[in-house]
Amino acid sequence: MTETRIDRRFAALKAEGRPALVTFMTAGDPDPATTLALLKALPAAGADVIELGMPFSDPMADGPAIQAAGLRALKGGQTMAKTLDLVRAFRKEDDATPIVLMGYYNPIYVRGSEAFVAEAKAAGVDGLIIVDLPPEADDELCIPALAAGLNFIRLATPTTDDKRLPTVLSNTSGFVYYVSINGITGSAAPDASRVAESVARIKRHTHLPVSVGFGVKSAEQAAAIGAHADGVVVGSAIVSAIAASLDEQGHATGKTVPAVVDLVTALSAGVRSARRPVAA
């Protein structure tokens, strides 16, 4: 498949010799205007890749922070059409920062996979992470997505052993998302040395960049993980910063965008301090 913004971004960062900061937030949390303002502010604050959550009523793999974000978005009337509108609006001003949509299959399935990937590609989406579509279900969405020129980013976990890794990696593109712990998003922070081992294990099976997430909350953790990975994913911490900035009715305030920008700036400094020797 042709090179995507994700491929270009990871190649550029490899040349710079630093890992990517991958940020997650839920589209429409707590309203579309706030999400758009955040999207526009994130690249300057140091986000290299943006994951945008597609809210779903039953987020089975998510912890309390991201569950609550999805509910806030749905309560605010967020729909798939509005999520794609946000990407379209962002793309008018930024043609370089990769956008990855992350979520669950049903809201895509009801639209039809072929129609969805065409619409997403046209809106300026670069990749998809769909939590409840394992490689055994590749014909559902992965194959149509790849055909449409979207990256399909797969999660690998501690339970994905060496025997299963080739199956998981077979149609993966863009990057591999290594879920550093068995658990839901926002759980306990991973142990950096075990992460190093796991990333090395995955790299024996693929040339793709490996990003690590689940449980990364601080600049220090981002630096520690970033020393061993091609990317560091931060989600629950950002979503929690949004939650903490809202007023009692759950509406965005003047503090919402600055709170996220400050956090991402700090995380970005952490990731940049993780400088590691360029791989030989």
Next chain:
Amino acid sequence: MTAPTLPNSFATGPDDRGFFGIYGGRFVAETLMPLILELEAAYRAAKEDPAFQAELSALSNHYAGRPSKLYFAEGLTRHLGGARIFFKREDLNHTGSHKINNCLGQILLARRMGKTRIIAETGAGQHGVASATVSARFGFPCVVYMGATDVERQAPNVFRMKLLGATVNPVTAGNGTLKDAMNEALRDWVTNVEDTYYLIGTAAGPHPYPELVRDFQSVIGREARAQMLEQEGRLPDLVIAAVGGGSNAIGMFHPFLDDKDVAIIGVEAGGHGLAIDNGHAASMNGGRPGVLHGNRTYLLQDDDGQILEGHSVSAGLDYPGVGPEHSWLRDTGRVAYVPIVDDEALEAFQLCTRTEGIIPALESAHAIAEAMKRAPGMSKDDIILVNLSGRGDKDVHTVGKMLGMDI
């Protein structure tokens, strides 16, 4: 459009990938995938192992009280004045419903797989009680996830579970009902994959659960079919069971699927009526196909693919999905699925209680309500077999409230 080609047998599914037609499958996070493959292998081995089957059979007899009786409901038959109605008495099982059949099978599987901790979800609490029961019997710690709303509605069952040594975790996410409890159980499982066995209560979820739960529940239909032949010398004309997730129904239906002359009806919870937006739990009559909790099946959902909560007077039918094999049987036309509304179920609950001296579970009352509609129009020589899936003691407070009585 051409009609789909009908299979030679309706009883051979699922295929190797866990599909019944387009329904079923394994739509789960990668963390769970290796576990589910391991579970499938363990189940295949257990199924072929005579020692496993012998132990399950012995427990079913001596612990659960099987075989359950096939009972001619003479009072109800006389009252309705048409086809003869028979009850398969799953209400007489230990713990008061069919749920024990599945729990005994799965607890033996958990032990065989070397797991040391049991988790389960429950709506009305029947499956939670059955899970806590087998966990007590086999010495496993057990955590039951139950929606906070249901914890309040079903206080006696919560106490039972606690007496049996289980931990009951109320789930406040979403609306605090069965689907939210299932989400939370899946989150627990993802976090504790190494030592934990997820004892799913209905014939839904990722493959192989729909198949193995069906297999453990099929004892209902196998017994009923043999008992019918022995007692009446013939098969029934019509088989009826209530469908929430659908485990009692698939267990009853499966052994009859290839009996061409036996009509089969699954009864969905019509709640306040199908015309009421989000006022029912009839996913096959008022929903459309989607993907939730690891399988593709008919779901109550909005146009954007967000899952709706649904409603039924019966907490056990209050689920926005249905087991995938039912979705397939619906599409092939082998089984007809019809709704019964809350008021009809309530009437059946009272009629059965008064004419038979049997207080049925509200779930089972939905099946009886359909028999009440059909029997008068059928010949006195015809036979209707109804799965009386559980006893109704747990429901007396709900019914009392609906009838405006103070208990």
